Amino acid sequence: MTGADLTMNERSFIVLPMPQIPPEPSLDRRAQILEAAIVCFAKRGFHQTSMHDISAEAGISVGLIYRYFANKEAVISAMADRHTKEIKDLLERARQAPSLLESLEILFTAHCCENSPKVQSAFVVDLYAEASRNVAIADLVRDVLQTSMDGVTDLIARSPEAKEAATHGLTPEELSELIFAVARGMLMRDVLQPQEMTAADRRTRQLEVTRRLWRLLFKTESEPAYA
Amino acid sequence: MTGADLTMNERSFIVLPMPQIPPEPSLDRRAQILEAAIVCFAKRGFHQTSMHDISAEAGISVGLIYRYFANKEAVISAMADRHTKEIKDLLERARQAPSLLESLEILFTAHCCENSPKVQSAFVVDLYAEASRNVAIADLVRDVLQTSMDGVTDLIARSPEAKEAATHGLTPEELSELIFAVARGMLMRDVLQPQEMTAADRRTRQLEVTRRLWRLLFKTESEPAYA
Amino acid sequence: MTGADLTMNERSFIVLPMPQIPPEPSLDRRAQILEAAIVCFAKRGFHQTSMHDISAEAGISVGLIYRYFANKEAVISAMADRHTKEIKDLLERARQAPSLLESLEILFTAHCCENSPKVQSAFVVDLYAEASRNVAIADLVRDVLQTSMDGVTDLIARSPEAKEAATHGLTPEELSELIFAVARGMLMRDVLQPQEMTAADRRTRQLEVTRRLWRLLFKTESEPAYA
Amino acid sequence: MTGADLTMNERSFIVLPMPQIPPEPSLDRRAQILEAAIVCFAKRGFHQTSMHDISAEAGISVGLIYRYFANKEAVISAMADRHTKEIKDLLERARQAPSLLESLEILFTAHCCENSPKVQSAFVVDLYAEASRNVAIADLVRDVLQTSMDGVTDLIARSPEAKEAATHGLTPEELSELIFAVARGMLMRDVLQPQEMTAADRRTRQLEVTRRLWRLLFKTESEPAYA
């Protein structure tokens, strides 16, 4: 694993999603509204975001939102659905990475993208907060989490690295659980960072933790320590 | 680690905090209000909780809250302060545990207390969400986190177990960071659990993860697997 | 007066208006819209009916309504005009009845028609309510009322039954006024009936009152009581 | 029945209710709000009256209304309840009149009071309109109507005038039904009168009709015609 890999990963984020999205003119109205909504939600939280905030961010009138969403609750739900899809996409991308380490790097750095972070950390924390009092959201989040964890469990089970390594008597499932706990924990920490911190800086920190975790879980003692 | 240890940990929660607090009659009004506030905040979140909710929960009038707090913002801040103190108490208690494992168990199960969890997971997630848009809260949370991490770093550095163990080339600080990431991640997961889940069940799950993590970080390969 | 008469009256409603109106394809758009409007108005009232309700009921777009009516107010006005015409038609039909009693029966049962009551009681009550705050509507309703009353006054004046009868020292005009008061009062009562009540049941009740009134006004004491 | 009686009746309305009501300062808030509400409702109708209209008329803030009523619907309901009580009071007053004619006069002129008409005709018409689409209101109106009719049926049954008179083979119940139909019908007509018409003028017209009706129903042919 060298600096070259890092660059490659970085490109895979920046190059893939951006090109086919022209600013957002012909983009479906629902999508446009959700795009505006996540900006507001990440900035102010669900319940401090007013419908006016969203409409202003989207550059449309308030009333128009109601042509696409029954009410504010529905916007939040749709937002949660969108998040679900993005997480699943992310998982898919992680699955296709050439190595387990790179898979983890993808998962851990999804929110560190200058232009279109797949995962806005503040939004996700808010989503969990909402889940604690909205059963529908809780179900949805639990589901996407389970799917993701299953995916990573699978990844680990198939991974030659993982097999070789002494996995400390932990099952792939347990390893996956630990990995996701760390990922959530790091996301939570991310919201404490000053807003000025760049995506690149966040990414650097995340990669450090990712590699540390990877070494811990999948490197045998005999091998020379990484880096 | 036996059933006895478990009981001991449990007592350390229930016995310690209760005695010096006679139910809450002469108890300072501020404390009474904060007590009511956290119930509401955990149930509904900061911004869905109205001042009336708090006054009703406390059994006093709305106006009275304003005699003790400048405004709602101040209640949230005071709440965050109180949380800070509780976390620091928790750290203190963890420091005094006879072993590193037990220290970790204390840290990981603070929110699994039937009667008065020191740490309400929903509240903490909300606090982080708030931190993402309120610099004062962010500073405070960052500070308490740093203090806690420093404490655990120190604990690890002093721990004979840790020293003996091959710590995979990770510094005590890095280990501490990982531990807190997992702790936060597990807290976040906790809010997804159905409300019906008992404190005991939550605790069991937390202890499993704690021990798994401890084994991973501090047990050398040569030693026989735990349990 | 027998069952046969009743049937005849009934037919006079169903047979007369329908034929020249082929369902409503080539039917003028205005009429189509008004047809939809009265359904909505009777169901929800003028001001709880939205333009969208009307357009949906008519199976057209909202915008199209504005091609035929300047605004909602204009729809209500046109509706009132339509009502005026229907009342005048009704009067004409009543005039042509073979006897005064039958004339009254027609007037009193206009709103008890299964398929297309000429007079929807809820609508009429709403129209009067509107009249109380909209001078234009008030003028129109007053006018149609006056015309109708004049018609009935005339009918009474010409009626042999009425002449024969001791009319209690009341002029035809006064008798007409009383008749219309009762008619309005019964219409008002009709809106209290449960929606499930059939047109036939309503009609039966109306006929009872009509005959009672007729007996009262136009039967001499000496004659044997009716029915 | 002479002019003297008329004067007496008139006084009985104006003198009785007014004295004990000082403007309306200490008057219960609920009552104050309802007082403002009926003014607005009579002027604009239920659904064109905004909560702001009511608050402005009452000289209070909008929010305060919600301390006394759950929502607008509740204001309308309370208004309907109040109307129920007023009608029952009216009935009581009518019962105590020395003669049947005077009872009827009271019932027919309740809405013709300069300062505080017991019955605002526009409001009542609106109430019936509302009843046609709100079952709760319909039940209430039906109930008060039944009670009133029963009261008058009873009055008729006891009345010596009525017994003497040939009541045309109509039962007291049927007579009562007819009387209330006329009363409702006259109320409905009242909303067509220009707003400028004074209470005195309305009253005069109502008294004419009342006496005409009374003569019709309760005077035997043999007696000399009234007036």
Added chain:
DNA sequence: AATGAATGAGGCTTCATTCAT
């Protein structure tokens, strides 16, 4: 100290109306 009545700004939502297609 304590109450809770009162205020009014602000949020969600609806709907009459317009207008580009």
Added chain:
DNA sequence: CATGAATGAAGCCTCATTCAT
């Protein structure tokens, strides 16, 4: 001629905050 997306004003309601008692 017809559509329905779009606007924005206005209505209902909540709630933080104040203040007279």
